[in-house]
Amino acid sequence: MQIAFSSMVKRLKGKALVVKRAPVIPMVILASAVSMALFAPFLAPYSPTMGNLPDKLLPPSWMDGGRTEFLLGTDRLGRDILSRIIYGARASIAVAAAVTLVSGFVGTMAGVVAGYFGGKTDAIIMRLVDMVLSLPLVLIALALAIAIGPSIGNLILIISLLIWGPFARQARAETLSLRERDFVNLARIAGCSNFSIIRRHIIPNILNTIVVLASLQVGMIIVLEASLSFLGAGIPPPDPSWGKMVADGGALIGSAWWVSVFPGLAIFFTVMAGNLFGDWLRDFLDPKLRQV
């Protein structure tokens, strides 16, 4: 008891230390991306889809020829870049959140079932995971998006289908070791059903790891969504998405750099904030994942 208590104090002290080092800037960036997605109609000064052609390709407001009402300039159709970036956050955040939830849930369930029941179930599920992990991600996502038609729902489905593998592997590995622990055996002896052991004893114990893994995947999901949109297989126009905006500005890089630079910066900062936040969360919740 004494030992347990002192180790708990040690752990709490450790946590307090890490909380102090919480990544404020990444958290602020992530929070603003999420609020842009949630409150886009209130934050954006203009419509993201309706432009005024005479105002096309205006530079950012601080440059020569820039106008104060268009802070980050306008694109080829005279649409306000800032408004489009704010609305574009919706695609990135919605896809990232939904994919993380869906693939995290499916992958964790598959991994827990594989690890808990073992044998043939395990073999089948893990072979499936191996196969999914061996697919060329961008290529398959592109092919699928074209095959079933690009839309935000399909995009979520496709990306989830392709990235649940790491969750399954992690969940299986943790379940394998938990299964042999005394409290699980005691629960079984006490007459708990498999379902309730999984729900009450396995899942709560692997949740930390899964949350950390999910946070580390978010950045990758955002880049993947942006890449698909960039290649023309993502969010269908005219709804703005950051990847599509970069693509629109690609040919204009010599004359109107702001069209592609700003949405690209939005992706870059959001993804970097996600990665930094994930790193911190890992140190905080689950230091043993460091090795991975």
Added chain:
Amino acid sequence: MQRYILSRIAQGLVALLLLTVVVFVITRLSGDPVMLMLGVNYTPEDYAILSHYLGLDKPLPMQYLTFLNNVLHGDLGYTLHARMPVIDIILSRLPATIKLGSMVLLVGIVLGVPIGVLAAVKRGSWLDGVARTLALVGQSVPSFWLGIILIGVFSVGLGWLPIAGMGGPLHYVLPTACLGLFVLAAVMRLTRSSMLEVLDSDYIRMARIKGVSERLVVWKHALRNSLIPVVTYIGLLVVAALLAGSVVVEAVFAWPGTGLLAYQAVSTRDFPLIQGLVLIFSAAFIIVNLLVDLLYAYLDPRIRYQKK
């Protein structure tokens, strides 16, 4: 060891078989190929004749077996638009991708491994800081955007380098930098964390106690063992990120390789071509995965004995 090799090979074969099923299903999801080929004006008789000719009137399992048989004979069908054998087109584009991929790997390894080692040895120094920042940026920057920025600065702005396409050595600079940053970041991060772990081990302490020079400890004793995860990663990367994952970079730089081919196939909805590309790259990936696992077992005796 023999049993391990055999079971890994069996696993690889199962994965390959599963893969053909997945590709087959995707193809069937993507719409009716008969309608695609016939266009707008056709009679029900035309439809029946063409489906019979293509074998699409047979039950699905039969169709799958035919498909599998064709694939095993290297027949991936014909492209929808140019009516050329899919396999020929893919093979003709492969050299460009392999050349770019080799350059990227070279840069990634030659720079990534030493920086990773030094960052681990001088942990917490400015060099370590630079390395970690580089890793973070490489992990976070979207490659298509980086490509556009590089073109904007070095090709359009300064006029030093060609904008796109494949030609002289200068054409390699920007695509290599763009893909290379990602590979470099990953190789460096892995080398660093792996080195840190190894440097902390007993045999390194032992080597130091014995008076082995620091240079020898780091570059020989420690590096050798830290390279195991790096080798695995590079092995997987060769096919995964460089052959197929370079779709985005090849599209940005109009690099005439398989990535650009995939992009073109997708934008023209050329399903047989997409199917062929997916099949070949996934198969290559599974095979490389297998080889890497075997190499891994060879490099690390612990795995060899454990899995006996």
